[in-house]
Amino acid sequence: MPAAAILVSLLSLSSVFALPTQSPGVAIPIQKRVSSTAVPGVADIASLKAQLIRLSSKYENNFAAYERNTGVPHPLAPSQARKQAAPTGLPLTDAQEVVWFGSISVGTPPKTFAIDFDTGSSDLFVPGSDCQNCGNHPRYDRSASSTSKDLKRPFTLQYGSGESDGDQVTDTVTVAGLTATGQTLGVATNYSSSFASSPTDGLMGLAYPSLSGFNATPTFNTLIAQKAVPAGVFSFLLAESGSELYLGGANKQRYTGDISWNKVTKEAYWQIAVASANVAGKAVVPGFEAIVDSGTTLIVGDTASVKKFWAQIPGAKEANDIQQGYFSFPCSNVPKDVSFTIGDKTILINPQWLNLGAVSQGSTQCVGGIVALDGVDFWILGDVLMRNAYVTFDFDNNRVGFATLAAA
Known part of the structure; x- marks a missing residue:
């Protein structure tokens, strides 16, 4: 598949700029x-x-x-x-x-x-x-x-x-x-x-x-x-079809505009600073550390913050009968205005990925994809978030980038 593998110099925490072309990944x-x-x-x-x-x-x-x-x-x-x-x-x-x-x-x-x-x-x-x-x-x-x-x-x-x-x-x-x-x-x-x-x-x-x-x-x-590889960079596109892991750069055919970069704050996980979790454009959980994890289905956060988030969703309630930490909401009211601001980019979460499905067959309550975990003070951004952006991981410059998905 033709594409350009790319490298850039980090100018500031989470900046957006053009990328020079190198050999393909x-x-x-x-x-x-x-x-x-x-x-x-x-x-x-x-x-x-x-x-x-x-x-x-x-x-x-x-x-x-x-x-x-x-x-x-x-x-x-x-x-x-x-x-x-x-x-x-x-x-x-x-x-x-x-x-x-x-x-x-x-x-x-x-x-x-x-x-x-x-x-x-x-x-x-x-x-x-x-x-x-x-x-x-x-x-x-x-x-x-x-x-x-x-x-x-x-x-x-x-x-x-x-x-x-x-x-x-x-x-x-x-x-x-x-x-x-x-x-x-x-x-x-x-x-x-x-x-x-x-x-x-x-x-x-x-x-x-x-x-x-x-x-x-x-x-x-x-x-x-x-x-x-031409660069110490790899990228994920997670979609219902045509998903790919791109080694050696970022596949320009898979995203539009520029990549918004965020410095890795601790070189172990792909750990970055998140400005806020938002509902209806309002920051309900400000300023936290998060790990971008393709091996995790969910978005996971500390219990206090996740409870604060779901308190903004009408009809949402704890679903401890499933497992402590899960929340449900009326299937007729799937949240459509949930987003995460990471650096200078706000990523809107598609309601399709936020809704994990009905609690049981015929139930009017659905399970949410943002879950609380006791004993942590950080968030994990898994599949529920990664499906909504083109995500690039850069070992060369120790940063994670997010870009707008190209039209399917």
Whole structure:
């Protein structure tokens, strides 16, 4: 797909300007994975009950990895998480969650896997040949790859309801024709039953190296170091069709106008400052830190702020029967004027993505995509926000950019 990979110099916190052209990047088609049991128009309650537990586990393990790797706690880590020791952890995403996946290959000769691309973590894992409960997933056989090297380091994959074990190796990993040699990855020997039945085989983290549970260089950073990409930049387009992950820049065909840039405030997650969450043009939650996370379906915030947000929506109420933290609202009154101001750009949330569906079949109450999580003082901007903009992640200049989507 023709496109221009681009680099710019950061002039100020969140600025907009023209971009010089460089050699083209590479697009990976990605697909949306949803629950196979979901009823159209009805919220997948089983998934919603699990998502906050899974999300808490993911972030707890990432914070622990950051402290092991750097020797200091991450400033956003809750005080309780700072006190807890954790094994080398990598969260497994349950089959029920809505995530975005595409194909990569591992080894020599190459073996193809369907992979979730997650900006909220940093490691890569695939199922191994020794896995006895990995369903119909393809297996990576280290003995069959001439470029594999066993690091003789075990690891633990952490997720909401249990854990899975595996081993670390290095091997050749190819993403959309771009090859990283000597890449560290986890080879799983055990999967949860729900993940074993998922259409995706593993996960590739796209966050900073300091979050790596393996204390290793993430795949995209290896591509940068080995000069396999024209720029240390990648971009997401999340849509009902034509979704893509673009490596090496931003695909100009997918957005209009300029990219509005925001400096990463802590190089671990893709963490930025958000000016406000708005309802009807009014800032109801001013000034907070947020993490842009493609591996999270929802928008998640601290409990006090999210309650303040939903208090502005007529008929909204807590939906603790689903899971503490969720809110519902009358299906006849889906909020149409919710937005987030990030730097100098305001992103309007399409009501279609804010509405997760009816509480049950025939119910007049619908579940909202903005959710509260106890014990945090930051927000997580997942799929519900990312669908409304073209989102670019720039390692070269440590910033995240948002642009207006091109017409479909």
